[in-house]
Amino acid sequence: MPPRAGKPVIVLDGPAGAGKSSVGREVARRLGLPFLDTGAIYRAITLFMLRDEIAPHDVGRLTERLRSFHLSFSGGRVTVCGEDVTNAIRAPEIDREVSLYSAVPELRSSILDIQRQGVSEGLVAEGRDMGTVVFPDADLKIFLTASPEARARRRYDERLDRGETPDYEEILEMVNRRDAIDSKRDIAPLKAACDAICLDTTGMSFEDVVAVILGHAARFA
Numbered sequence: 001m002p003p004r005a006g007k008p009v010i011v012l013d014g015p016a017g018a019g020k021s022s023v024g025r026e027v028a029r030r031l032g033l034p035f036l037d038t039g040a041i042y043r044a045i046t047l048f049m050l051r052d053e054i055a056p057h058d059v060g061r062l063t064e065r066l067r068s069f070h071l072s073f074s075g076g077r078v079t080v081c082g083e084d085v086t087n088a089i090r091a092p093e094i095d096r097e098v099s100l101y102s103a104v105p106e107l108r109s110s111i112l113d114i115q116r117q118g119v120s121e122g123l124v125a126e127g128r129d130m131g132t133v134v135f136p137d138a139d140l141k142i143f144l145t146a147s148p149e150a151r152a153r154r155r156y157d158e159r160l161d162r163g164e165t166p167d168y169e170e171i172l173e174m175v176n177r178r179d180a181i182d183s184k185r186d187i188a189p190l191k192a193a194c195d196a197i198c199l200d201t202t203g204m205s206f207e208d209v210v211a212v213i214l215g216h217a218a219r220f221a
């Protein structure tokens with residue numbers, strides 16, 4: 001597909017803590033494009049399934065519950081059925097459980113349309129399967145990685161900034177566990193699209209990562 005001038009679809013995939021959200025948000029801001037954090041959708045669904053005590057393998061109840069699940073993004077806030085869940089979806093129990101829910105094929109297919117809304121206006125989207133499944137025709141595909149230790153350190157610092165008292169070893173274990181589940185699942189596993197540009201951000205500054213991606217996106221200006 002030829003690049004859509006001024007309205008490109010730019011996707012960022014990669015493992016937990018690779019910096020996709022912060023980098024993606026900044027790239028979107030600098031290019032004047034909307035930003036889509038698809039991990040937030042999986043997190044919000046996980047929050048509601050845990051509240052309703054619906055297990056990931058209970059596919060019948062899970063799909064039934066999803067029919068009345070209305071999610072919206074506005075000004076960096078995530079709202080479900082009128083409730084602002086922006087902070088609640090970042091809780092440690094959501095970190096622990098989200099990979100189990102996001103491995104359910106029926107759940108993944110039910111949110112494809114939500115993710116593709118607004119694509120004709122261009123966007124920056126981040127997740128695990130943006131370049132492989134959701135936006136296979138994206139104009140620019142970036143696969144961000146970093147060592148598990150660097151990614152755990154970023155999550156640790158984020159939590160410190162939020163006033164929490166995180167445990168680095170626990171976070172590192174969680175990062176490795178989620179990588180394993182996300183990469184080995186049968187449906188839409190975490191992997192780079194064959195036409196993605198891979199960028200290892202270990203040791204790179206935030207600004208450098210943004211600059212590299214903006215450099216690749218310059219052809220859409």
Ligand code: DC
Binds near residue numbers: 102127129
């Ligand atoms: O990026 P994140 O940590 O907020 O993502 C939360 C979980 O959601 C992650 O463990 C994998 C899953 N996820 C996914 O399977 N596909 C996506 N496109 C985005 C996230």
